[in-house]
Amino acid sequence: MHLNPYGEYAVLLAGSLADDWPADRAGIVARTREHGMTLVFAEAADDHARTREVVDAWLAVVDEPDPGRRAALLNDQMAAAAAYPRLTDHDDEGWHLHYRDADASLPHVLRAVISVGTALHLTTRGMDRLARCAAGADPGDPCRNVVVDVTRNGRQRYCSVRCANRAAVRRHRARAAGRVT
Numbered sequence: 001m002h003l004n005p006y007g008e009y010a011v012l013l014a015g016s017l018a019d020d021w022p023a024d025r026a027g028i029v030a031r032t033r034e035h036g037m038t039l040v041f042a043e044a045a046d047d048h049a050r051t052r053e054v055v056d057a058w059l060a061v062v063d064e065p066d067p068g069r070r071a072a073l074l075n076d077q078m079a080a081a082a083a084y085p086r087l088t089d090h091d092d093e094g095w096h097l098h099y100r101d102a103d104a105s106l107p108h109v110l111r112a113v114i115s116v117g118t119a120l121h122l123t124t125r126g127m128d129r130l131a132r133c134a135a136g137a138d139p140g141d142p143c144r145n146v147v148v149d150v151t152r153n154g155r156q157r158y159c160s161v162r163c164a165n166r167a168a169v170r171r172h173r174a175r176a177a178g179r180v181t
Contacts, residue, residue, distance in 0.1 A: 010117025
């Protein structure tokens, strides 16, 4: 039973695309498969560029610190992907809901899936559960990866263990440098 078919995986897909942009349309499709999407999309010459626009618009949501403004940006994205919800039983997965037209283009489908998934993620987990890696706040660390916080306690601030460890080492060294004996 799919209670939330556009939740966590859609936001993780968006973060994956944002952090490691595929070189071509085939790479985008491969990434959608890695994240559980099974639909076949009709191909258009501008799919790669239009999907990049979708991801860039989503990054504006990630980077918006104000919850009201974040919601407004996300509402605009969902409106741009407007399609009525529909029941579907493709690929013998069992009946579930899709929030998009069956014959929509790759960029349009991803806009719908990512925007609805992000809205579900933020409303069920918290409006602050989507951000850039906290390591990027340090002038010496250029990390700008997206953090999709899916932790139980809601305190994930780093995109990876590597970034968290590097930040901890920097804090330790700063404290040690302050302790002159």
